[in-house]
Structure formats: C-alpha cells, structure tokens
Ligand SMILES: Nc1ncnc2c1ncn2[C@@H]1O[C@H](COP(=O)(O)OP(=O)(O)O)[C@@H](O)[C@H]1O
C-alpha cells in the first residue's frame with residue numbers, strides 16, 4: 414500500500430517538462446537513458462524533490478519499490494544517493510518483468526536497474542535486473558523466471574559478480590544460463606555504453622555456463638586474468654573494525670574454513686559476534702548457529718555492538734537501531750545445545766540457497782556435540798566427522814564457515830597453539846585459517862588479551 418501511494422504521488426519522466434526531466438536525469442546519472450525507456454520500465458520521480466522510484470511489478474501490480482533520494486544539493490556531499498526499499502523486507506521479484514511479452518523465452522539478467530534499461534534501450538532485447546544487485550537473487554523471483562528458456566547473466570567485469578553469476582546459475586538451472594565472461598573488453602552494460610561500445614556485440618559473446626567435470630586452461634583463462642586484475646577483490650571483504658586482521662588475512666573469502674579457539678570465558682562468542690557483524694554490515698550475508706547462548710542473548714549483544722552504545726541506557730533509540738539492524742542480511746539458526754550435524758548442514762544448505770549466505774558461524778563445536786558420556790575416541794571421531802562436513806560444505810557451497818572449538822585442557826600459563834585445539838589434528842589440517850584468542854589475564858594481573866593468526870592458507874602471513 415505504501416509503495417503504491419508513493420508511486421501515485423510521483424510522475425513518469427514523460428510527463429515532466431524537458432528541462433526538469435533533464436535535470437532529474439543529471440542528478441541521478443541517468444542521462445544516457447531516454448525518457449521513453451524510463452517510462453517503459455515505469456520509473457517515476459517526484460517533481461518537487463530529488464527522488465526517483467524504481468518499481469518492481471508483476472502483471473501490472475506493484476510488489477515493491479526502490480526509492481532513491483539524492484542529497485546532492487548539499488554541495489559538500491559527493492555522490493550520496495540513498496536507497497531504501499518499500500516495504501522494508503525488500504523486493505520479492507525482479508525489476509522489469511512487465512516490460513517483457515508473455516511469449517518471450519530469452520532474457521538478459523543484470524545486476525542493476527540502469528543496466529537492464531541500458532540493454533533494453535540499446536539492443537531491443539528483453540532485460541530485467543536484480544533489485545539488490547548481485548548480493549542476492551530473491552527466492553520468490555524464481556517462479557516468474559521459469560518461463561525463460563535462456564537467461565543471459567551480464568553482471569560486468571568484477572570478481573564478486575563472477576562468483577554471484579556462478580552461484581545464481583545453480584539456482585536458476587545451469588542448463589539455461591548463459592554468461593558474459595568478465596573481461597576488460599566486456600564491462601557491464603552501463604560502463605560499456607559510456608565507453609561507446611556496442612552492447613549487442615558484447616551480448617553476442619554470451620556462452621553457456623559450462624559445467625563439465627573437465628575444463629581446459631582456455632576456459633579458465635578469462636577468470637584467471639580477472640583474478641589478477643582484481644587482486645583486492647580476490648583477497649576478500651575487509652573488516653572495518655579490525656585493520657590488523659586485514660593486514661594478516663587480507664580479507665574474508667568465500668569457500669574457506671576458519672577454526673577459532675581460545676580459553677573459556679576469554680570472549681570468543683563476543684568477538685565472533687562483532688567480527689561477523691562487521692562483515693555482514695558490508696554485505697556478507699551471514700548465518701549464525703549459536704549452540705551455546707540463545708539467539709535473544711546473541712541478538713542483544715549484536716545490537717549493542719551495532720549501535721556501539723549501551724542500549725539499556727538508550728532505550729529511546731532502540732527502534733532506530735533495531736530498524737537498521739533488521740535490514741542487515743543476518744540470519745540465525747534456531748538450534749540450541751546438542752544437534753545432529755546432518756540437520757545443521759541441511760539448514761545451512763537451505764539458507765545458502767534461499768538467502769545467498771556467504772558466511773556461516775558455528776559457536777561452538779563442543780555444545781553442538783553435546784556432553785555425552787561417550788569414550789574419548791568416539792568423541793574424536795564424531796568431532797572429525799563434523800569438521801569434515803564443514804570443510805565439504807565450505808568448498809562445495811563456496812561459503813565461508815567459521816567453527817569455534819574449545820581448546821584442550823592445558824597448563825594455563827602456556828600460550829595456546831594450533832595443536833591446542835581440542836580433538837585430533839584434523840580440525841586444523843582442514844582449516845584454511847586458525848585464529849586463537851590468547852588470554853593472559855588468566856595468569857597475570859596485567860596480562861592482556863590478543864588475537865593470534867596461527868594458520869593462513871591464503872598467503873601464509875601469521876601474527877598478532
Ligand atoms: N573485549 C571484551 N571486553 C570486556 N568484556 C568482554 C570482552 N569480551 C568478552 N567479554 C565478557 O567476557 C565474558 C565471556 O565472554 P564470551 O564471549 O562468552 O566468552 P567465550 O565465548 O570465550 O566463553 C562475557 O561476560 C563478556 O561480556
């Protein structure tokens with residue numbers, strides 16, 4: 414209802430005076446789009462405010478809108494376009510579906526609305542866009558895409574886009590997915606247009622996403638080049654709050670397994686909460702499995718870390734922070750205490766499929782295994798099988814898994830090492846990263862607490 418009202422208060426670009434329409438396009442970097450293209454996609458604007466509305470519709474019915482407000486009048490603020498979704502829960506379908514005839518069987522899927530409009534305008538080929546960029550493909554959108562026999566994914570020259578394309582093609586069915594391989598010669602639609610390239614030429618380079626078990630270097634070549642060109646992106650997402658971690662680990666990458674240990678009470682859960690929140694706030698879709706403390710307690714802690722305020726003393730601001738927090742791609746599994754690894758992996762797989770999860774945190778392995786009075790050899794075997802399941806999951810789902818494991822009982826005066834992780838050596842052998850929270854407060858009054866990287870498969874750099 415709110416989305417519809419907003420649309421009703423706004424007008425199509427075609428009904429604006431030419432100079433006003435032009436100014437609006439300039440404000441929102443839409444100069445390369447014709448008014449007729451914007452109108453075709455139902456894009457509207459508020460003639461009195463710098464505000465553009467991008468609707469997601471199905472059968473002429475408005476499902477949601479993306480509202481873009483510009484703060485460009487304040488000259489000191491550069492490029493500040495604020496985007497919000499109405500309703501807050503976000504889009505449930507793709508942008509541009511209503512511009513396509515019912516009989517059409519081929520479509521170009523882009524990662525932004527402007528890209529889709531550029532493709533449609535320049536090539537006359539049907540085009541749609543993911544309203545949340547390549548961070549997610551809404552599960553609810555899948556049925557409406559079923560009718561297409563061919564879907565061409567054109568996400569541009571970006572390593573993350575390439576990863577997303579491979580992930581989404583699994584979801585859409587790789588048989589019908591074609592892809593424009595990322596390369597500097599074939600950038601995204603809007604970039605291509607501004608560089609004066611012919612969009613139809615690039616579009617003709619679309620090839621099926623190959624899913625054979627054997628590839629030649631020729632097929633990998635573009636991807637290898639792209640990795641060299643974007644080494645920063647290959648290194649992963651950087652933490653905002655942990656510069657030293659960035660220096661050592663270079664970033665947080667998909668498909669890796671991290672083992673995290675530290676003495677009881679040293680603050681593993683607290684740290685893991687902030688560590689994952691930091692990444693989540695930068696668009697790393699996160700799934701938490703908190704087997705030790707319940708989700709309400711975790712949520713309370715995380716909201717405090719998010720607000721960087723004592724919420725109990727700032728309850729009047731609860732709604733403001735909670736509203737923002739709610740929009741983060743953060744999900745929680747409802748397991749608590751002992752749980753079978755099969756059920757947990759099932760839930761994790763489902764979440765990757767539905768919510769495009771890129772990071773799963775399991776806190777912690779001992780609670781997940783339960784106390785159980787079994788023999789130590791049984792426990793070691795059980796633990797190894799959980800580690801193996803996590804390793805396999807991380808690799809095959811291309812999702813980062815962080816596993817918190819208690820250390821074995823050792824003399825408190827000694828530093829923990831990679832070998833202190835409970836169980837057999839399997840956990841640290843399988844892990845790409847091993848992080849240890851050292852806590853010297855336990856043995857010395859002035860002792861400090863610090864994080865140590867004792868294994869780093871990405872480039873081997875270790876440190877404190
Ligand atoms: N950096 C920190 N500064 C102050 N207190 C902390 C810090 N990290 C954790 N704590 C407190 O220490 C206690 C134990 O933390 P927790 O994260 O549950 O440890 P663990 O998961 O290692 O057992 C909690 O009461 C928590 O509030």
Ligand SMILES: [Mg+2]
Pocket residue numbers: 681682683705776
């Ligand atoms: Mg804990």
